[in-house]
Amino acid sequence: MTMTRGAHVRPAPAHARPAASPPSDRDPVGGGRALAWLLVMAGAAGVLASWVITLDKFRLLEDPDFTPGCSLNPVVSCGSVMRSEQAGVFGFPNPMLGLVAYGMVVAIGAGLLSGARHRRWFWLGLNAGTLFGVGFCTWLMWQSLYEINALCLWCCLAWTATIVMFWHVTAENARHGRLPAPDGVRRFLDELPWVPPLLHLGIVGMLVLTRWWDFWTS
Numbered sequence: 001m002t003m004t005r006g007a008h009v010r011p012a013p014a015h016a017r018p019a020a021s022p023p024s025d026r027d028p029v030g031g032g033r034a035l036a037w038l039l040v041m042a043g044a045a046g047v048l049a050s051w052v053i054t055l056d057k058f059r060l061l062e063d064p065d066f067t068p069g070c071s072l073n074p075v076v077s078c079g080s081v082m083r084s085e086q087a088g089v090f091g092f093p094n095p096m097l098g099l100v101a102y103g104m105v106v107a108i109g110a111g112l113l114s115g116a117r118h119r120r121w122f123w124l125g126l127n128a129g130t131l132f133g134v135g136f137c138t139w140l141m142w143q144s145l146y147e148i149n150a151l152c153l154w155c156c157l158a159w160t161a162t163i164v165m166f167w168h169v170t171a172e173n174a175r176h177g178r179l180p181a182p183d184g185v186r187r188f189l190d191e192l193p194w195v196p197p198l199l200h201l202g203i204v205g206m207l208v209l210t211r212w213w214d215f216w217t218s
Contacts, residue, residue, distance in 0.1 A: 035172050039109030042161040046102030049158040050095035057082050057093045070153045075212050080150035086143045094140075098158060101133065105165060123169075123178050130166035137162045141204060145211045160201060167197040 056068040060082055070078040081087060087094055108126065137159045144151055171189040174181040181189075188195075209216065 035168055036109045036112035038168055039105050039165065042165045043102045043105030043109060046098055046158050046161040047106065049154040050098030050102060053095040053154050054093060075151055075215050076153060077150040078152040081144060081148055081152040081155060084148045120178050123173050127169050127173050130169050133162040134166045145207060163200050164197045168193055
């Protein structure tokens with residue numbers, strides 16, 4: 001049968017069309033703008049903290065009598081932390097690692113803002129990186145509170161940035177199914193992603209408060 005020229009062909013009804021296949025886990029996926037801005041700002045805070053600590057560390061190496069500006073009292077004493085063995089776990093000053101790691105986070109956030117899309121393995125790798133960061137910061141917190149017996153304010157800024165990044169990246173991956181999680185957990189992280197980092201930081205704050213309670217209240 002020959003179709004006459006100009007004949008109008010009606011589209012197939014919606015119910016007759018084949019259903020679109022869901023996106024594969026291997027398809028590149030972007031992140032929300034809120035997460036992108038958070039990565040940029042938290043990463044920038046980490047870079048700032050690492051940069052200041054690195055400069056002070058070099059000055060301390062040049063002049064053993066140098067006192068960093070954030071050495072305010074016996075408890076808040078950046079110099080005591082910088083002089084400790086824990087300040088160079090990998091054979092070089094810890095903040096030099098921070099300059100690289102936090103700089104990468106800023107680059108990732110900027111890329112997401114410009115529309116970059118990444119595959120599932122990239123998101124899981126970012127999650128693993130922030131998990132390592134939180135684990136390392138937790139160890140440093142313990143060392144500061146119970147071994148070095150001093151706090152570094154710039155270190156605290158880096159800890160805060162790392163904790164916030166980890167929980168928000170984890171929430172993003174759980175919400176989108178990149179990390180296995182029950183539906184209830186996904187809904188919770190979708191509606192209240194700020195709760196886990198707030199609780200985490202609250203616990204750290206309570207440990208700091210109780211560790212030097214006599215000093216804070218004297």
